[in-house]
Amino acid sequence: MLDFMSFGENIGIDLGTATVLVYIKGQGIVIREPSVVAIDKDSNSILAVGEEARRMLGRTPGNIVAIRPLREGVISNYDVTEKMLQYFIEKALGKRSFVKPTIAVCVPSSVTEVEKRAVEDATRQAGARRVHIIEEPIAAAIGSGIDISRACGSMVVDIGGGTTDIAVISLGGTVVSYSLKIAGDNFDDAIIRYMRKKHNVLIGERTAEELKIKIGTAFERTMPVTLDVRGRNLITGLPKNITVTSDEMLEALEESVEAIAEAVHSVLEKTPPELAADIYERGIVMTGGGSLLYGLDKLIQSRTGIHAMVAEDAVSCVAIGTGRYIEFMSDNGPDEERPGIISGFLDKIKKR
Known part of the structure; x- marks a missing residue:
């Protein structure tokens, strides 16, 4: 029996408020562009997407508007998000694929089921054959090199464009998490x-x-x-x-960065003592473009007393983690159920 997944591409997408990153199995990150779309209001047609549209921000005539279809980590304009996704998927694949791809997409940890469904539906409408949703802190942890399968506490602070996701992870799951709409x-x-x-x-x-x-x-x-x-x-x-x-x-920036530091402190207060001890020993890992703000790691360290470090290639961690997830998922055939994929993925990490 033919495995039709082998004929199509497998894509991981970090659908960020500020930037969209696309990961293709075996190639790594192939697209890194702003999540901006320029629209002609008269004809309701899309003029530009990504970097070309970003250059139009604040410089467009009356009939052209450059917008960001995602706000605070969730879809604010469904139709434009769908068209933007379609553009990036087609740009990533070109004419190589004649079968719709399987796509894993990241969402903030605090999204509702309705918001999650909107992301899934928009991705399907944009050309996906199958869609898998993965939470950003889990993807960020995987992408930064943390072994999330161990019975050991790890803390990730993912600061994107629209949200800051803070999570304590152990045994492949989120123990304590908080999503802050400041980023x-x-x-x-x-x-x-x-x-x-x-x-x-x-x-x-x-x-x-x-x-x-x-x-x-x-x-x-x-x-x-x-x-x-x-x-x-x-x-x-x-x-x-x-x-x-x-x-x-x-x-x-004092008010905004203090809110993030306070949120990290609040999550630590809710963390079980054994896991808190692990975090004290291992430190706090920071990912996302917002973590590159000068001194933010020092501020969190001064507030918590725990060493905070910015991950290597912090901007790409979520996309890399999503890509590793989709790479494993594609190796397990199209009929694999989601729970089995996750447990199998963790088993594979354990063996590395």
Whole structure:
């Protein structure tokens, strides 16, 4: 009997609020693009997706709007999400596959069944033959190299664009978890508000993101840095150039990063003592693009007294974990049930 799964591709997708990453079995990550779509409102047609659409943010004429179809880790615009997924799937596969692919997609740990179903349906409509949903903290742990099958506590803090997922994992399952709707996008919003309030200057999302990446700070730097940015003076209405310091970014981001540190502390308080002891010994692993904010690991370490470390290639951890999951899943045939896949996947990890 033919195994039809062998004829189609197997794809892992990190469907992030800010970035979409696509993993293909045997190739690794083949697509890493912003989750932005540019739409012509007059014809309701899609003009651009991904990096090309991101360059249009804040620079489009009246009839064109560049939007992010995902907010806070969940779908906010179903039709646009479906078309965006279809675009990325077709771009990843090209003309190589004549059978619909099997796809694993990540979702935040706090999503409702309705939100989970929306992701599954959108992925099917975009061209998937079978869809498997995996929680982001589990995928992040796998992608960062943590052996989640052991009877040992591991803590993962995954800071994406829309949500921060904090989870304590043991024996392949989540023991304690919490999802906070404060992450990279909130950092950008906080910077925009600060610049408006402190300097009477309005800046766009791209400028705020540039400030966050280049001089954003969650913990005081030993050597302050500065960056020149341009915005619109709210008093005169004219363009204005100003120099922003990292100390100002520390002030702008204080509320958001403190909320994340407090959430980590709260999850540790709810963790069983034996697992808490394991975490104290092994440390806290941070993944996601938001974890790259300067000093955020130091802030969490100072609040908890536990060593916090940023995973290697933190941005890709969720996609890599999803890819490892889909690679194992594809080796077990199309009739394998989900519980069996998960237990088998953990057995395979144990043997490595």
